Amino acid sequence: MTYLLGDGDEISPKYVGPRRLMEVAVATLATDRALLLLGVPGTAKTWVSEHLAAAISGDSTLLVQGTAGTAEEAIRYGWNYARLLAEGPSRAALVPSPVMRAMADGRIARVEELTRVPSDVQDTLITILSEKTLPIPELSDEVQATKGFNIIATANDRDRGVNELSSALRRRFNTVVLPVPATADEEVEIVTRRVASLGRSLELPEMPAAVDEIRRVVTIFRELRGGLTEDGRTKLKSPSGTLSTAEAISVVTNGMVLATHFGDGELRADDVAAGIHGAVVKDPAADPAIWLEYLETVVRERDGWRDFYRAARDAG
The missing domain is CATH 3.40.50.300 (P-loop containing nucleotide triphosphate hydrolases)
Structure with missing residues (x-):
């Protein structure tokens, strides 16, 4: 134990x-x-x-x-x-x-x-x-x-x-x-720990500000997975993918590699947007419309998320 x-x-x-x-x-x-x-x-x-x-x-x-x-x-x-x-x-x-x-x-x-x-x-x-x-x-x-x-x-x-x-x-x-993490904080902790461990194995530099993007990835995954926004006000369509914690870890890790080798060393919305698009859009027939609707009705209107909205639209 x-x-x-x-x-x-x-x-x-x-x-x-x-x-x-x-x-x-x-x-x-x-x-x-x-x-x-x-x-x-x-x-x-x-x-x-x-x-x-x-x-x-x-x-x-x-x-x-x-x-x-x-x-x-x-x-x-x-x-x-x-x-x-x-x-x-x-x-x-x-x-x-x-x-x-x-x-x-x-x-x-x-x-x-x-x-x-x-x-x-x-x-x-x-x-x-x-x-x-x-x-x-x-x-x-x-x-x-x-x-x-x-x-x-x-x-x-x-x-x-x-x-x-x-x-x-x-x-x-x-x-x-084994359930999905009960709360967003618990899922953020899991992703943060695993990403840090993977980052060390890949010899990536530490990114102190990465937790902000990790929380954003976790929020998106939990909302689309549950079919409801964090505040409980807006119902959402769920895509065909599982949007699991393991996929969130993969998205953030890939973003850190991009930030290290092709960015300024700080994890930003541009670095995770493409990975999230690939995780959400599994079914090319149905999932693009679900993702676009989420971007336009939720992400576009959310305070402090304008950078991610632009990056996600460019990535899609």
Whole structure:
């Protein structure tokens, strides 16, 4: 918990949000149930999954990336076919999956985007999670999970109906829903922290005035995401994109790079306007009209936003 939420001094927080959610997540992994992190895109599911695994196991690399093409071997095991043909089935010819390695070593395995994995492949997890056993029928053998093994899976709210989890598999997971930041201040804090961290890794100079543009980006994203202006007076149409916190971080980081290499070193409206336009306009048929309406009815009339209005119109 200290690693995840920080200690206010030497250890920086990895997650900014309700402490109780992280307590439930950690407590789940101390039981015999696996953990499913559920939420809309950009709510730090992967980030939390990675840091939970690192904090508990010291290793976050035992990862299965879920896609429509994920095969059963990615969760169970595969074969070195050269050795299989030369020597026949043996442990030496077996290629363990990340899940199998986690079972043997007593570590946390991660499955990203579980609902994108085909249903028949998903169900290979049922025996692993209920019996803590991975059968190897070709060798009349099995792998028993070592104490400490568990699985953290993530799933996207937007993928509901793609490959729904079976009721049998869902019972093996305890679900923790990661919400979008509750307040604008909380979201600004998250974006500021991540942008500062990314800026250091990219060797960008510090931009003390960046918080003003960060707050502006967060305000735009929250208003369009929620379909309502900050003061609650004007209803808005929401674009097709998610406008997540992760996208806000990307927009601001890109703006800082522009300001550093092609500007005067200070983050300005021109530096973030193009990035916001790209984040909002995902559907070329419907989103441009929604964005233009927002600019004309909200941004144009807002005090202190004239510079952004001009930059956004130029960018569009």
